[in-house]
Amino acid sequence: MDAVEVDAVEVEIELAVEPVVAEESVTAETEEQDDEPEAVEPEAVESGAAVESEAVEAEAEEPAEAVEGESDERVFVRARTPELPEDADISILDPEVKQELRGLPKGLAEIVGRHLAAAGMLIDSEPELALEHARYARSKAARVAVVREAAGLAAYHAGEWAEALSELRAARRMSHGTGHIAVMADCERALGRPERAIELAREAQVSQLSPDEAVELRIVAAGARRDMGQLDAAVVALQGDDLDAKRRDPWSARLFYAYADNLEAAGRTEEAVKWFLNAAQADDDNETDAAERAFDLSPQD
DSSP states (O other): OOOOOOOOOOOEEEOOOSSSOOSOOOOOOOOOSOSSOOOOOHHHHHTHHHHHHHHHHHHTOOOOOOOOOSSSOEEEOOOOOOOOOTTOOGGGSOHHHHHHHTTSOHHHHHHHHHHHHHHHHHTTTOHHHHHHHHHHHHHHOTTOHHHHHHHHHHHHHTTOHHHHHHHHHHHHHHHTSOOSHHHHHHHHHHTTOHHHHHHHHHHSOGGGSOHHHHHHHHHHHHHHHHHTTOHHHHHHHTOSTTOOTTOOOTTHHHHHHHHHHHHHHTTOHHHHHHHHHHHHHHOTTOOSOHHHHHHHHSOOO
16 A cells, blocks of 8 residues: 655744734645555555544644745744653643633643643743744644744744744734733844834833833833934933832842943943942842942942
8 A cells, every 4th residue: 555645844934024914824735746546445444544643633733924024035944743841731831821722622732731831841941942842832723822922932032033023923913912012022123123123112002011011111122222322212211210229129120230231331330330239239039140240340449
C-alpha cells in the first residue's frame, strides 16, 4: 500500500509596516504528488481511522498571522511540538485563561492549556523554549484571544519583536481590550520605529489602563523620545504626581530609575544621582542597579 505523505504547512510571518494589521490571512497549499488517482486497496480501509486521526491533528495547526514589514523579507516559523514539563498543568493557569479555553473541545483545551502553562513557567528563565510552547498552543487554537496574547508575550520576551507585535494586535482585535499597549509600543521601538511608539502612547485611552500599565507606557514613550534625540521631552514625559520620592507604589522603583536614566542622558548628572538613590531605596527586590549607577555618577575622591 502506498505511504501517505502529509505536506508540512509553512507558517508565514512578515515584519509589520502599518500600525494596524489587516485581517488575518490564512493560506494553506497542499500539492498533489500524482496526477493519476491512486487505487484504493482493501487494506487501506483498516488504516482509515489512524490516517483520519493524523489528519485531525495536522488540521489544527494554523499558520501564524502575516505581518507586513518595511522590506519584502519573509520569515517562516514552523511550530514544532516541544516536550511538556511534568508540572505544566492546566490547573496553574489563571481562571480567566481557563474560562476562554472552555470554548475548545475538552481534549484540545487540555493540550493547549498545558503548553500555555509551560510557556508561563519558562518565560523568564528560558524565553526561547517558552516561545516554542506558545507557538504550538497557537497552532492548535489560533482563534482564542488569550492564546494569541500568550504567544505575543512569549515572542516579546524572546526578542521576536515583529512576531510579538503581530500576535498582540490580533489578541487586541479579538478581545476588544487595551491589549498590552506598552509592550506593543516597546516592540515598535525595538523595530526602529520610535515615532510609532509615541503614536500608540498618544492613542491609548489612559483611563482604561491600570496604573502600572500607564506608568509602563510613559516609560516606553520617554524611551522613544530619547531614541529620537528629544532628551528634554523624554524627561518631561515621565513627570507626574507619582514621581514622588516618598511614594512606594509597585512601579515606583522602575519609574524613578527611568527618570534618573533620562536625566543622565540629558546631562543633568546631579539630579540623576538623586533619583538613582531614590530608585535604590524603593527597590526592595533589588531588580535594578540603581545604587551602582548612583555611585558611578558621584564624584570620587
